[in-house]
Amino acid sequence: MNVLVTGAKGFIGKNLIETLSRMENINILEIDRENSILELEEAIKKSDFIYHLAGINRPENPEEFYKGNRDLIGNLIDILEKNNLKTPILVTSSIQAERENDYGKSKLEGENLLKEYSKRNNCPIYIYRLPNVFGKWCRPNYNSVIATWCNNIANDLEVQVSDRNIELTFVYIDDIVKKFASHLNEEKNIENIYYEIDITYRKTLGEILDLLLEFKNNRENLIISKVGNGFERALYGTYLSYLPKDKFSYELKEYKDPRGSFVEILKTVDSGQFSISTSKPGITRGNHYHNTKNEKFLVIKGEAVIRFRHIYSDEVIEYHVSDKKLEVVDIPTGYTHNITNTGTDEMVLVLWANEQFDRENPDTYYLEV
Incomplete structure (x- = not known):
């Protein structure tokens, strides 16, 4: 064809x-x-x-x-x-x-x-x-406010907004081309003339600007917005397409001590945060429990033993884990726990916690396993 x-x-x-x-x-x-x-x-x-x-x-x-x-x-x-x-x-x-x-x-x-x-x-x-179309490859400073703002914010340029309350209708480029392409395989219909894109978004200029600034600040505060679906998903993908070529990456803050290091990777709005921890051979981390906060542990380099004990029990439970068999270990509430590097090389642990770390209320209580 x-x-x-x-x-x-x-x-x-x-x-x-x-x-x-x-x-x-x-x-x-x-x-x-x-x-x-x-x-x-x-x-x-x-x-x-x-x-x-x-x-x-x-x-x-x-x-x-x-x-x-x-x-x-x-x-x-x-x-x-x-x-x-x-x-x-x-x-x-x-x-x-x-x-x-x-x-x-x-x-x-x-x-x-x-x-x-x-x-x-x-x-x-x-x-x-x-209506207003947005997505990757749209020319900035032409006829798209989203393209212009994505370009300016990604490149540390000034953004101007006349009225934050102005509301516009937007359609995303991927939804457009998907609908356009669908006509190639359908039966011809001469009755219909006008067609619409199935998915549209009504957003104010203020809402869009705030989201774009959140995306930019994510590299500093590590907090990612809800970008898994809908308008936020489409806007985030659009914003990233305007990053200058020398700014695709950004550094993370690494906390080091004699035991190893700890790095926070990403914090979500409502589903916790991701981190990486390294431990030198023989080092044990933890020996604490949580009442509500829960975590998942995944060793991606080296080997370790994760020990648990119910805070009102003397029974110690052990899980031996390593990079030879990738498995996630859930950390139940009410169990004091620790992890020990049992190998001869550095051990790398990926951690997920269901909430962002709150220094004022860490929900972490010291207790030897």
């Missing part, structure tokens, strides 16, 4: 092509602004489906809106009909099409040309009036 993508080097175009390139039996034809009208015509004649993503949204004069958003669609349709083709077309329009400005009017006039093409040729079209 030959699939044409106009605006191939743009933000949506690059992300769509990445998705299409992983699909079987798809041959992608790319057209961008440096291609000639003859090259466009040759690509159209070969196409089984057209994604028309090219357009103008920041011209030097208003006439360019109509040339890039209306007339280009007209040229595309002329080529199709001249060659007796009835190729399905998906076009990215804008929610601005409902407004009385030159950008919106040019988008609306382009939509109308497509609808007439569909009626004349009994051919399906797919019009998406997209």
